[in-house]
Amino acid sequence: MNAPASPAAPDALPRHFLGLEGVSAATINRILEEATRFRRLVEQPNKKADTLKGRTVINLFFESSTRTRTSFELAGKRLSADVININASASATQKGETWLDTVRTLEAMTPDALVIRHAESGTPHMAARALSSHCSVINAGDGTHEHPTQALLDILTIQHHKGPIEGLRVAIVGDAAHSRVARSQIHALHTMGAAEIRLVGPKTLIPARAEEALGVQVFHDADAGLEGADVIIMLRMQLERIRGAAVPSQREYFRLYGLDRRRVARAADDVLVMHPGPMNRGVEIASEVADGPYSVILPQVTNGLAIRMAVLKLLAGGESA
């Protein structure tokens, strides 16, 4: 997150929400508390609040995404904000305008928050630096860098089922090298006091010097990596990486790293199985596990809505610096 631009209230959030690296536990807890309240709201028949009435949120997606965009859109609408969705990959940029010009043009329409998704790492940071108004930038996933709201919904889900994160052993399995979610999860899990964070996968899918860069333990043997884990977070396998040189075949990948009932049995008895979706059944996760008793994959989606409502309220609602 960026430093506040002006003197802020003591418990105000930074103006932009760009990632979870370096974000304090107090800030994360504030978002989680807000999200917990919204979670109750979204389970009621009347799901709408007036919190952001008169405020404008623009979802600016330079990379297509169904679930994240829908989640942000619904979150804004449930808070009564005016929500605009722009699929920029199919509009202005094709006319030759740079993506940053698109950002500046939209800023001139005086929104309160710009939710940005982009295929290149660091773009929300550049956008935040380029803005001159008090509009907040919210990172909805940048390249292979961060996806902070996705990670917080995982934290909320874990807390909901297991209580405090403190002391938990978490195994993140799969393509961490290309996962923005994994980086954000790791930062948040560290901040919230997880005892162990393990990355599990072949060397081709583990980012360079992960131990030093991210403070994790690396396992190339899935059985060892899952031993005693309290939480298993499966990552989506990009199928083009299987056609490329990272993994020889789906068959071999599933045999070595796929999560089936036998592997789940290595983890703690009350293990939680998570997946950010969309899942590749039979590639990274077996249906018996995805639909099984330990899976919280669908509650994750509901929590995602609550987290995005919380972030929008705290930033677009004027509670940020």
Next chain:
Amino acid sequence: MRTVIRGGRVIDPASGRDEVADIAIANGRIQAVGDVPGDFDPDRVIDAGGQVVCPGLVDMHVHLREPGQEWKEDIESGSRAAAAGGVTSVACMANTQPVNDRRSVTEQIKSAAQRAGLSRVHPIGAITRDLAGETLSEMHELASAGCVAFSDDGRPVPDAGIMRRALEYAATFDYLLILHEEEGALSAGGAMNEGAHATRMGLAGIPNASEDVMIARDVILAELTGGRIHIAHVATAGGVELIRQAQAKGLRVTGEAAPHHLFLTDSDVGEFNSHAKMAPPLRGPADREAVRAAVADGTLSVIATDHAPHEADAKNEAFACCANGVTGLETLLGLTLRLADEDVMDLPTALARVTSGPAAVLGLEAGRLGVGEMADICLFDPEAQWAVEPERMYSRSTNTPFAGWELRGRVTHTLVGGRVVYPFGGEE
């Protein structure tokens, strides 16, 4: 014009001279160093008291962008930046548009440089036509038009067979090949050094091996062919070691370091700072130390800027997509002096790396202050502090990662062939 430069600390690394002395200049050449003959009647006296007088700097790795990309830089603006930086000889790379792979482009560069009249510009011709790595350029034709070496810089020569033939052909005439070492398949998609910082930033990395395997290949091919190679912008400890081994075997292999690799590391990418994006990328601290040590012991006998100007828009893209490269002509002297300040090497050795070192590699008559040499001279105040302010630079582009740095050593005069080319609009 007969000129005397009076009372400066004359440092001429080529001869080992380091003493307070006078220099007499007539007909564009140095007539005397030390005691000026009594009958030498100067038209002009430059008081160099308290200043260092050294050979004009030779930057053998510069992109002047003309023809084809004059909005980034042109020969006039690049020459102006050189003069302001104390650089009197500039070797410019072939990746212009069109590529300098034909006589007409070489001649165009030389004549534009002559019109600017601010520095000696030495074109470097392409190794392969259109830098495509497929067909050899007409090296002999290019050399006869004035090219001093050959390089596809900006790109490697990917095909080992073509590289072998290029080396053999060049060796026939003892031409020098300057090599950008990068294995495309290993650096594909990469935006910065592969390491912990890239992992945290979520940026695809370029491993040291991308440089090292190509240096190894080309050292082996130099041995096979008897060719003469110069490795551009060496950035890795492994690359340094390969060059050291090649030199120990007696192969004709030289190398250069760029100032940014001598002072910065991959952590200077910070929060996606596009001014820290270049090829090869900024490496880790151990690499920086190895490159510094190699410059100090002469394994790398050259510091060259890889001056690569880009307009703001080219740097204003997402980090992975923005242009590679930084400007360097105006910070070369200050950063070279800083190496001496940081005790990496003594001052004469540091100055050798930007004067006689590159002149020797290119075979230029430059970089020396002996009697009879051309009067290409740089005067600087070694104590003057100055801040790097991009908006005050003469280069048409201001993409420097050193903005805000405090440097010591300010150029006061630059002479080319005895003419004062800096300060601009001086006596001549």
